[in-house]
Amino acid sequence: MQEHERYDVVVVGAGPSGSAVSRWIAQEGFSVLLVEEDQRVGYPNHCAGLVTPRTLNLAGLETDSLVQNELRGAIIRSPSGRELSIGGGKIHALAIDRPRLDAKLAQEAEEAGARLLLHTRATNFERQGDGVRIHLDNERRDSVVETRLLIGADGASSSVARWANLPGPREVVRALNALVRLPNCAEDFVEVFVGRSLAPGWFAWIIPLGDGEARLGTGTTQGSPARCLNELMAAFPRRFRKIEMLEVSGGLIPLGTPNKIHSDNVMLVGDAACQVKLTSGGGVYTGLRGARSCAQAATHALRNDDLTAESLRCYHASWLEQMGDEQEVGVLVRKVFARIRDEDFDRGLRLLDNKTMLRIISEYGDMDHPSRLLAPLISAFPVLSILSSLGVRLANRDEWVKNVIGILRTSR
Ligand SMILES: Cc1cc2nc3c(=O)[nH]c(=O)nc-3n(C[C@H](O)[C@H](O)[C@H](O)COP(=O)(O)OP(=O)(O)OC[C@H]3O[C@@H](n4cnc5c(N)ncnc54)[C@H](O)[C@@H]3O)c2cc1C
Known part of the structure; x- marks a missing residue:
C-alpha cells in the first residue's frame, strides 16, 4: 500500500480563520498542513477591510502596517436623501489592508511550525480508520495526505462542509x-x-x-x-x-450559524461555519473568535486522541457562549430588515436623531457586539424595553419583530 504524508491536522483555506487556527494549533506542538488554492495569500481581495481595533488585538498583530484609516462614525443615508450622522467620538473602526492581514497571519502560522502549501486545492476527502484522507491538486499534480483532523476554513462556499454533510448558510x-x-x-x-x-x-x-x-x-x-x-x-x-x-x-x-459545525474528525471555522455578524456581514472578527474556540477544542481532542464528534462538541458550545447572544439579536435585526419599507428607513433615522440617543450610540456602539447597546438605550428610553435581551431570548420572535416595526411606524 502507498505511504502518504501524515499530519495531525490539515486546514483547507489560508484566509484569516484558517491561518489563525493553524497558528494556534501548531503552537501547541501538533503538525499542521495549511493548503490554499490561490497562488498568493490574500489575493484576490474581496473584503472591504473594516474591522474594530479589538480584531487586530485578537489576531495578535502589530497594527501599524495594516491600518489605512481610523473611522469615528457613520453617516447613514436613506433613499429619500435623509441623512444622519452617528458616532464621532472614539475610534469605532479601522480600515485595514486586508491582503496584508491575511499574509501576516499566514506568516505567523508558518513561524509557529505549520506547513503552508500554496496553489494547492483540496478536491475531495474520505474517512479512513480513525482519520481522514484528503485529495490535493497541486499545479495539476494529484496527491493524498492523511490526517487525524480536517478543518474546513474554505470560505462561504465550503467544499469541506459539503463533503462532511454539514449544513450551509441559511x-x-x-x-x-x-x-x-x-x-x-x-x-x-x-x-x-x-x-x-x-x-x-x-x-x-x-x-x-x-x-x-x-x-x-x-x-x-x-x-x-x-x-x-x-x-x-x-x-x-x-x-x-x-x-x-x-x-x-x-x-x-x-449568514445564520448552522446547528452543526463539526462531525467525526472534521471541524468548520470562519465563513465555512457562517461565523459572520448578521448585522454587518463582518466576518474577520467572528472568524478569529471561531478560530480560537476551534483551536482550543482541537488541541484538547488531539491530546486525548479522541476526534469523535462527541469530543469536539465543546467547540460549538464555546462559540455559542461567546457569540450566541449577538447571533440571536442579529437574527431579529434581519427579520426586521426583511419587512421594512423605504419610508420606514426615514422614520427610523428620524427616531434615532435625538441627542441622548446619539450620545448613547456614540459611547456604547460596538460593531462586534451590537447587543451591548441595548441596556443603556433601554435605561434612557424605557419605551424600548421590548428590545431587552431577556425579551429577545424569550419572546416570540415574530411578536418582537412586529413590535419593533410598530414603534417605527407610529414614530413621528
Ligand atoms: C464584498 C465583501 C466585503 C466584506 N467586508 C468585510 C469587512 O469590511 N469586514 C469584515 O470583517 N468582513 C468583511 N467581509 C467578510 C470577510 O471577508 C469574511 O468573513 C472573511 O474573509 C472570512 O475569512 P475566512 O478565513 O473564514 O474565509 P476566506 O477569507 O473566504 O478564506 C477562505 C480561503 O479558502 C481558500 N479555499 C477555498 N476552497 C479551497 C479548497 N478547496 N482548497 C484550498 N483552498 C481553498 C480560498 O482561496 C480562500 O483563500 C466581506 C465580505 C465580502 C464578500
Missing part, C-alpha cells in the same frame, strides 16, 4: 467591493446607504481611505450587486459624479 448576501477614487469623502466617517430599492436585504457603503481613495461596496439578498451599484449611483448622481473605478471584486457573505 441566507447568502451577494456583495461587490470596489476600490475607487471619489472626491468629497468624509475624512473619518463611513457612509452607509439603506433602502429596499438600493440594496434589497442589505446595504451599500463607502469607506474612506484617505488621499481621495475609498472602498465602495454593495450587497443584496436578491439579484445582482452590480445592478444595485448602478441604482445607487443613479439615485445619488451628484455624490458619484466624479467616481473613478480602480478595482472591482465580489464575494458571498454567508
Whole structure:
C-alpha cells in the first residue's frame, strides 16, 4: 500500500480563520498542513477591510502596517436623501489592508511550525480508520495526505462542509467591493446607504481611505450587486459624479450559524461555519473568535486522541457562549430588515436623531457586539424595553419583530 504524508491536522483555506487556527494549533506542538488554492495569500481581495481595533488585538498583530484609516462614525443615508450622522467620538473602526492581514497571519502560522502549501486545492476527502484522507491538486499534480483532523476554513462556499454533510448558510448576501477614487469623502466617517430599492436585504457603503481613495461596496439578498451599484449611483448622481473605478471584486457573505459545525474528525471555522455578524456581514472578527474556540477544542481532542464528534462538541458550545447572544439579536435585526419599507428607513433615522440617543450610540456602539447597546438605550428610553435581551431570548420572535416595526411606524 502507498505511504502518504501524515499530519495531525490539515486546514483547507489560508484566509484569516484558517491561518489563525493553524497558528494556534501548531503552537501547541501538533503538525499542521495549511493548503490554499490561490497562488498568493490574500489575493484576490474581496473584503472591504473594516474591522474594530479589538480584531487586530485578537489576531495578535502589530497594527501599524495594516491600518489605512481610523473611522469615528457613520453617516447613514436613506433613499429619500435623509441623512444622519452617528458616532464621532472614539475610534469605532479601522480600515485595514486586508491582503496584508491575511499574509501576516499566514506568516505567523508558518513561524509557529505549520506547513503552508500554496496553489494547492483540496478536491475531495474520505474517512479512513480513525482519520481522514484528503485529495490535493497541486499545479495539476494529484496527491493524498492523511490526517487525524480536517478543518474546513474554505470560505462561504465550503467544499469541506459539503463533503462532511454539514449544513450551509441559511441566507447568502451577494456583495461587490470596489476600490475607487471619489472626491468629497468624509475624512473619518463611513457612509452607509439603506433602502429596499438600493440594496434589497442589505446595504451599500463607502469607506474612506484617505488621499481621495475609498472602498465602495454593495450587497443584496436578491439579484445582482452590480445592478444595485448602478441604482445607487443613479439615485445619488451628484455624490458619484466624479467616481473613478480602480478595482472591482465580489464575494458571498454567508449568514445564520448552522446547528452543526463539526462531525467525526472534521471541524468548520470562519465563513465555512457562517461565523459572520448578521448585522454587518463582518466576518474577520467572528472568524478569529471561531478560530480560537476551534483551536482550543482541537488541541484538547488531539491530546486525548479522541476526534469523535462527541469530543469536539465543546467547540460549538464555546462559540455559542461567546457569540450566541449577538447571533440571536442579529437574527431579529434581519427579520426586521426583511419587512421594512423605504419610508420606514426615514422614520427610523428620524427616531434615532435625538441627542441622548446619539450620545448613547456614540459611547456604547460596538460593531462586534451590537447587543451591548441595548441596556443603556433601554435605561434612557424605557419605551424600548421590548428590545431587552431577556425579551429577545424569550419572546416570540415574530411578536418582537412586529413590535419593533410598530414603534417605527407610529414614530413621528
Ligand atoms: C464584498 C465583501 C466585503 C466584506 N467586508 C468585510 C469587512 O469590511 N469586514 C469584515 O470583517 N468582513 C468583511 N467581509 C467578510 C470577510 O471577508 C469574511 O468573513 C472573511 O474573509 C472570512 O475569512 P475566512 O478565513 O473564514 O474565509 P476566506 O477569507 O473566504 O478564506 C477562505 C480561503 O479558502 C481558500 N479555499 C477555498 N476552497 C479551497 C479548497 N478547496 N482548497 C484550498 N483552498 C481553498 C480560498 O482561496 C480562500 O483563500 C466581506 C465580505 C465580502 C464578500
